[in-house]
Amino acid sequence: MAFNSENNLLQQYQYLIGISRDLASTLDLDSLLSKIVSVAAEMSGAEAASILLLDESSQQLYFQAATNIEVLPAMHGMVIPRDSSLAGWVIKNRTPVIANDVENDRRHYPNVDQETGFATRSLMGIPLMAKDEIIGVLETINKREGGFSQPDQDIITILGAQAAIAIQNTRMFHQSDLIAEMVHELRTPLSSLSAVAGLLARPDLSEDQRIKLVHTLHTEVQRLNSMTTSFLDLARLESGRMVFHKSIFPVQPLIEECLNLYESQAAEHAISTKIDIPPDLPRIEADRDELKQVLLNLISNAVKYNRPGGSILLRTGTNEKELFIAVEDNGSGIPEEEIPHLFEKFFRASGTKKIAPGTGLGLSICAKVIAAHRGRITVTSHPGQGSTFTVYLPLKPAP
Ligand SMILES: Nc1ncnc2c1ncn2[C@@H]1O[C@H](COP(=O)(O)OP(=O)(O)OP(=O)(O)O)[C@@H](O)[C@H]1O
Ligand SMILES: [Mg+2]
Known part of the structure; x- marks a missing residue:
């Protein structure tokens, strides 16, 4: 569906309702984000759109998806400074921004254009809020005709709200799925630890047996340790929070x-x-x-x-x-x-x-x-x- 001035608002909102159903049922983060960016670009009449997410632990802002990421792979994972970029400004102020002349906007971070070779003329940034928490920014880039307007901002703000909920849903879905599997996997080493501890408590152990048991205890603890590291790595990779x-x-x-x-x-x-x-x-x-x-x-x-x-x-x-x-x-x-x-x-x-x-x-x-x-x-x-x-x-x- 193409959106132009002749499309009335109602049509746009109806289209969005259809989209948000689709978003809510997409549980794979990457396909979810690529749907969001393509709808955002289409509905705002922009050449491109991208999503930047905030890494929970490092608090860094990085590109996770973009309509043109296939042709600009350098963008994937690129970290953007929070204190000198329009996206950072959106994060800080938790309000949308429209910059129809980025070249003369001091908040703009020109290095992305330099590194990707993609020239940004105009940009609209919408904060992605899940409950009270800011999780990232949805950006639309280069309005095809004229500049980004208040109606563009209104419609993309609604899309952004749906998108943020869908992103949190996929994260939670994968976490709960993974947690169930992890807990199951932890049972085996935990039960052998418990068995070893029980044996160690016996008074009739020879020194030799005791040394062997302590050795087993040590290996099982190491195994648990490396399992938890793997679990954490996987959880971060799956939720797209790995930088x-x-x-x-x-x-x-x-x-x-x-x-x-x-x-x-x-x-x-x-x-x-x-x-x-x-x-x-x-x-x-x-x-x-x-x-x-x-x-x-x-x-x-x-x-x-x-x-x-x-x-x-x-x-x-x-x-x-x-x-x-x-x-x-x-x-x-x-x-x-x-x-x-x-x-x-x-x-x-x-x-x-x-x-x-x-x-x-x-x-x-x-x-x-x-x-x-x-x-x-x-x-x-x-x-x-x-x-x-x-x-x-x-x-x-x-x-
Ligand atoms: N070089 C290999 N030769 C034979 N089988 C292999 C080899 N590499 C992997 N496998 C098989 O693939 C499985 C999965 O490998 P993977 O590295 O994911 O897990 P793992 O080694 O069992 O556990 P860990 O999580 O500690 O790495 C292994 O359990 C093994 O069955
Ligand atoms: Mg292995």
Whole structure:
């Protein structure tokens, strides 16, 4: 539906009611946000629209969605200063803003245009409020004809109110879903801790038995600890609250760092490790800590699901558009029919539980982190022969 001066207000409001039903039933945050921005651009007669969200813990304001994010991927996750931007002004004052001449508006933050190559002429910003809390800003950019007007502001304010509720709903939905699964997963280590504690209380224990039990206690506590870290990571990734801190860095030191951390665990099982990196490998732009988490999980899997005397090879290279990092092992392998499920939360391949402990969250976290970098992960595996997990990252993240 195209909106112009001839469309009366009633039609616009009727259209919005239809939209808000659709928004309320969309539970995937990314598709919800992309619907909101496209409706906002359409209803306000703007060239583009975007959503900035406020990170709950860091309080940073960052781009989470935009109608033109496909062509301007550099925008995704870009952090905007709250004290020198129109969006920041909206957050601070909790009121809408119309700036029909941004070039001469001192509140405008020109770096986004510089970094994305998209020229902003006019901008309207609407605060996204859920109850009394401000969660972000809905922006419409470049009115096609004339400037943004009060009626535009009124209609997008209503859309913004619906959008904010829908965003909170998806967050809560995913949290409650995840919480139920997490609590379920916590039961096993908790019950073994309770069993160990019960045994430790027995007076007839030998010193040897006591030492063994304390050791078990220690490993179970460590396992609980790493589970809670995974839970938190996943919850942040799923709710879209994760902020990535990108930098440009060489890959080789990162790979060496990761491998070092698993060297002794590999040696315990007589697993040999090897690195194969071409000398002219370009540097990569990514969140280094998050990429490290991804590699650590892939290496940890390659060690855990390997066999005594096995080997691991870390190989990197480039194709036309991407840099890849492959983690190859010659361990247990994964049955073909289970490969499509590997990146699902809590999924563990059959027979794995007997080989090594794990929560089945590592790969789902990896997939989300890599997707947020606009990359991909592929798997090839042959039962009994081994597996290769390959991470591909775009060589040119910014246009
Ligand atoms: N290199 C590999 N070789 C064989 N199976 C693998 C390999 N990597 C992953 N898998 C299978 O995929 C499952 C999911 O892996 P994922 O890393 O998500 O979870 P996990 O290792 O079980 O637990 P954690 O959350 O501690 O990482 C594993 O349980 C295992 O069955
Ligand atoms: Mg794992």
